[in-house]
Amino acid sequence: MTTPLLLICPVGLEDLVRGDLRDQHGVVSQLTGAGQITVDDPLSVDLVGPMVERVQVPLDGDESISRAAELIGVTRPAFRVQAQDALTRADWIARVESRGWVNDPADWALNIDVDAGAIDLGPWHWSRRIGQLRRLPATTPGPVAAGLLRMAKLRDGDRLLDPCAGVGTVPIVDALLRGGPAYSIERDPEATRLAAQNAANLSVQQSVSVLEADATDLPFDDGSMDRVVSDLPFGKRIGSNELNKTLYPAILREIERVLTADGRCVLLSDDKRVFAESVAHARGLKVSGERVVRYNGVTPTAYIVRRSRRPKRKRS
Ligand SMILES: C[S@@+](CC[C@H](N)C(=O)[O-])C[C@H]1O[C@@H](n2cnc3c(N)ncnc32)[C@H](O)[C@@H]1O
Structure with a gap:
């Protein structure tokens, strides 16, 4: 079964991201929201272009968490959980820790964003794929x-x-x-x-x-x-x-x-x-x-x- 990937980019650049995926890699995508593109085919990290800031997997139960770990190639990734509601957050942390994974909000590989219904793949983030820059308040993303x-x-x-x-x-x-x-x-x-x-x-x-x-x-x-x-x-x-x-x-x-x-x-x-x-x-x-x-x-x-x-x- 393939897991859809959500590519998050600045709003207004979606057509350029989709055009590059199609023209350079033959990848078909859909525009699924402002600044959000969905790719159903399996996509390797090196095909994700530089206009994409983050890559996510839709959060859909335990299966999606396992799939996210598989995508980043780590058996027991460090994770963090984002949820406004403290009980929901604690519940998710306990659920993921029971797999033997470590809750590390400062240095995570998977960010389980319960409120957004998505899991961020840390190693697929722009700064990890392209490079980390020292910034000032007016720095261009x-x-x-x-x-x-x-x-x-x-x-x-x-x-x-x-x-x-x-x-x-x-x-x-x-x-x-x-x-x-x-x-x-x-x-x-x-x-x-x-x-x-x-x-x-x-x-x-x-x-x-x-x-x-x-x-x-x-x-x-x-x-x-x-x-x-x-x-x-x-x-x-x-x-x-x-x-x-x-x-x-x-x-x-x-x-x-x-x-x-x-x-x-x-x-x-x-x-x-x-x-x-x-x-x-x-x-x-x-x-x-x-x-x-x-x-x-x-x-x-x-x-x-x-x-x-x-x-x-x-x-x-
Ligand atoms: C929006 S910021 C640019 C951000 C930049 N792309 C980055 O990622 O850091 C505009 C910049 O223009 C610089 N600036 C303003 N007037 C300038 C001038 N006359 N000559 C050169 N730089 C100037 C500011 O100091 C500021 O760093």
Whole structure:
């Protein structure tokens, strides 16, 4: 009997996840909820793409718990139980402990989420499949970064720039998935330090150049970047809407300068009005597509931005 797998991704990326499963692996899936995709066929962990955050098995009695352990290949996995009701929780813990498994809420391999009716497979989590990054409050979740990169359609050898890279999530995920070359620009020294540390911890420091610099005065030649992918400051946790009125136009001017003639950008922002006005004023750039995503209580838009005319000037 096959057990359905539930793939959990940021809301708004489901069609991309399903398209990749179909086109790259011939796997048929169904959309079964916002940010939830169900696969009925057996699926190995290496086919789960980078836009998927978590993989679950529906919680359906003892059989499903045994199946979850089988999927992660551990006979007696450490587990934890999530349930609002304390009695239900205690009951489930006793039931699973009777199998000789250890209840370890700090270091679990299976998370039995009774309220959600699903079991999380720990070793199939994004951070275990792709990599663990040190984070700051405004850090882009890995699956969202992977979605932005997917929209950017990077080709082998393309030079990727993130001008507001924070702890380097976007360029580092690109380096892990594609091998770079990628450039991580950030003006905050602490975030830059973490970006360099993340790149070193994940052994991609050869593919990612981490620089402390200003996105409004980039240390790159005209037309030197094939792709620009960035989670811009939304003006909530970082900066303000008022600041974005000058910051966004200045960043877009620099992006326009460094982008190759056939370059493509994917820029994420929740300050949508200011972003739209800024692109409208950047006469050399235009929005050619957009996609709303939802994660962690925010609903920003990922804008695909391209040149609206060929670049004129050269600076080197
Ligand atoms: C939404 S966060 C980016 C998060 C990043 N993708 C990550 O995973 O850490 C926006 C970042 O833009 C940076 N930033 C704001 N203004 C900047 C500027 N003028 N030049 C470079 N970075 C800037 C902020 O310090 C912040 O780290």
